[in-house]
Amino acid sequence: MAVPLLDLRLQYAQVKDDVQRRMSALCDSQQFILGAPVEELESAVRDYTGCGHAIGASSGTDALLALFMAMGIGRGDAVITTPYTFFATAGCIHRTGAEPVFVDIDAATYNLDPAKLEDCLRKKCHSGPDGRPVTAAGNRVRAIMPVHLFGCVCDMDRIGVLAREFDLPVVEDAAQAIGADYPSKAGRTMRAGAIGEASYFSFFPSKNLGAFGDAGMATCRDAVLAAQIKLMRNHGMGAQYHHEKVGGNFRLDALQAVVLSAKLPHLDAWHAARRRNAALYREEFEKLGLLDRVTLPVEPYAMAGVPNHHIYHQYVVRVPDRDRVREKLTAAGIGCAVYYPVPLHLQECFASLGYREGDFPESEKAARESLALPIYPELTNEQIREVTAVLGLILA
Template sequence: MRVPLLDLTRQHELVKDDVATRVARLFESQQFILGPAVEEFESAFRDLVGGGHAVGMSSGTDAQLAILMALRIGPGDAVITTPYTFFATAGCIHRTGAEPVFVDVEQGTLNLDPAGLLEFLESRCKADADGNLLTPRGNKVRAIIPIHLFGTCCKMDEIQAIADRFKLAVIEDAAQAVGAEYRGASGIKHAGAIAASSYFSFFPTKNLGGAGDGGMSVCRDEELAVRLRLMRNHGMEQRYFHHEVGGNFRLDALQAAVIHAKLPHLAGWNAARRHNAALYREAFAAKGLGEFLTPPVSPAADLENSHIYHQYVIRACDRDALMAHLQKAEIGCAIYYPVPLHLQECFAYLGYKAGDMPVSEAASRESLALPIFPELRPEEWDRTAPVPPTPGLIPP
């Protein structure tokens, strides 16, 4: 029996009637560009995240790009992020003309390491005559993008305190963390509502996915929300009058209808992911695999939604052997991410080399995602959870 890494057809069985109803209503209205379906979804999503303004975008990538453009980040600027993430995070920084700056992740969560961030800002950057903080390449540091990787939140209080000290914007990459929670000094908040702005992805495989591309920018400030709406519509408020150059970053109304239909199920799906993660943990312990596999960590294990396991990514000392073993057994698995961004060919101009980001580089060698999706069946679970020992990995 094959065990898929993800099978969205099972989710579809559950939501297809609600999706069909909303889609049928949309076709009746023929309002495919923005309009009520997008507005209703934006409002429901804003409530889920916990306030602020939600602006529907055509993808997570465009939601990030729109925020960077709305903050007027461009040539001569620099934005700090981590190299252990999906490409888009750094790709968007580059596309604005700004310099992507990488700071390594911390062991454990694989999220931005606040200590490394502080070290970079204090020791590697210099202030110019106007008090701007400049990177070693001479660009003005403007923002930090912490990524809530695989569904668990970064140490946001520490990151925000550093950002405040150096007067930097914080933009949360919450693409993989819809519904995740963070406990900070000001209480429990949802991913995406912790910093002043954030973005989400509704790529179909995400824990809240559409039937194509979709994304959302979220922000606290009304003025930024106005700019985000301008940016997503070619910088145009009054038709055919363009104050600035934006793009076509509009969330498709059809996607809004589909994702809205799925929204009520999100909490249950996230709970099922957490349940599966707990079963993995027990199974690894029962099998005595602790020496060979490291399960994902959650920074606040006592907070129910502190990790929503968008991906369940283990570390394995011989990842490639384990992967070959699982593939032979037809158990779905995948590597997120095989090459950290500072070593990607397209970023060679930034001058990073192997060894610069040791934690990210080790994560790229050792990480493996296992099936975690909510609809995993008990009989599949039996095959996957007690990951069969890989020859050579288990002591005799």
Template sequence: MNVPLLDLKAQYQTIREEIRKVVDEICDSQYFILGPHVEAMEAKIAAYCQTPHAVGVSSGSDALIIALMAAGIGAGDAVITTPYTFFATAGAVARVGARPLFVDIDPVSYNLDPGALENTVAAMDNGTRAAVKAILPVHLYGQCADMDPILDMARRHNWVVIEDAAQAIGAEYKGRRAGSMGDFGCFSFFPSKNLGAFGDGGVVTTTSAEMDQRLRMLRMHGMEPKYYHRMIGGNFRLDALQAAVVALKLDYLDGWTSGRQANAAAYRRLFQEAGLVQQVQLPVEVQNRHIYNQFVIRVTHDRDALRAWLGEQGIGTEVYYPVPLHQQECFNYLGHGDGDFPLSEQAATQSLALPIYPELSEAQLAAVVERIGAFYKA
């Protein structure tokens, strides 16, 4: 039995007629960029994320960049973040001219470790500590980072807090939604996300009316009013089509999330029944609402061999992420070496994402576990 890592066609079939109707509406209107569909989507996302404001932008990567710009982060500044994440997190910091400062992860949640953060800041010299202007925690795989100690540290040092919630819309930390706890929340609507558009798209949430206005100016080249530029921004505008798709899908998101959570529970039962919990470490729900953008197991031995075997058996998997950011060639100038962030490096060699999308059948889930069991028996 073939089990793809993701099957967006199955999702599309359930909403096909609604999607085609809104696409026709946009085509008939010929209003393709920003406009009423973007405004409607922003209002729905703000309400869903429990924030006063949401600003639609061109991608999740651009959401990070424009949030940093709005916060005034630039050359000479430093931003603390994790080395175990998608490239855009630290790439955005470098793009605005700031320097990424990495803190290792908690090995259970894969998110930035508050204890390591305390130790890192304590070890900084005065110049480095003064250069830090922001912290950028990531809610990886659909589970929020441990935000209370991070927020406390940010308050003590007067840092801006930018949540990278690209994989975590709807995730919660002690009853608070991802994107509502910091100064900014950055989301991606890349098609493979649990809330995906039909192309690139993103949104920035904020609690500040001032930052909301600043973000809206920055996404239009710093323009307000038309052809008058108060600041240098960029073209971070969101297409109406992507906004309309996201707004429509948002009505289904909680149901899809429940499906992902049910599949995660089924995996736990199946791995337990198969006697594989010693060979495979299952994800731990540290926070109270994990939305399972990915279901990531940890394999302490032969991860790559297992992945190759599953591929031969028609089981889709992925490694998120095989090379921590401090080991990426483009960040050589930061001066890090192997072993600097050992928990991130270990996760990069051991983690493996399995199919988790809500349309999976019980038979498909069982096939994944059965094939993993066959690998270890062999």
């Protein structure tokens, strides 16, 4: 039985009528740029995540770029993040003229390791004139950007302690984590995108909440910053044809907004289905005695009683001889993928940053060993059993 990595047609069937009704109304109006549909989605995302302000954008990448531009991040600045993430995270830092500074991940969660962040801030940076850290290259650290990779929120309590000590804002990369909950030690449950000073989501079609093309959203706590992001989204234009800043065209299409508004009410049920699939994978791998060869994803907040402790944007396991396993799974018709085969510090375009192989061992190891298996909500139990059975044969 073939099992695709993702089949969005099954999701579309659930929302088709609503999407088509909303799209048809929009087509009748012929009002495609910003307006009520975008504002409606922004308001729904604010309610859903608890963030202060939400600003729709043409992609996750553009949301992040608009956010950095609004924060005034540029030449002479630096932003700390991990090298084990999608390219856009560091690409946007670089595009502003700032320096991406990498800190290795925690092996179990694939997220920014707070101990290594502390090491970076205390030992690899020195203190600038205002007491904030300055990198070895002489750039002022302007933000810490943890990435909630694969749908599980980073250890935000420990990151927050360091951010406060060094007086740095936390910009969450929540591209893969809309709806993911975080049980803070202060006893409050917070949602990805509403924990740090600012954040952004990607609505790339394969995301848990996916558009019919590219779309994204920036979020932030502060109203002044939100106004700046809005300005940057639309060529820095305040009054019509009066440009206060140089921004870009980072606007969210109304057509994408109506699709996302139709899908958002289903999102929690889809997250829950992904968690159910993850539980069945665990059960099956255990039954097959494969847990000595397949390392399953961890669920650090499973016992905390928060609704979306993990939203499983991807279900990523580690296997020995990953590339051979991937080839065999593909040959057997089982969809799988590698996120991400080359960590960002080893990307050709970042050679000038001066990083070398061995600098971030956990990211490099994850890039060699990790393999994403199908996890989408509509996957059947039979399909999951097929994936585990085939993997069992390959690893026998």
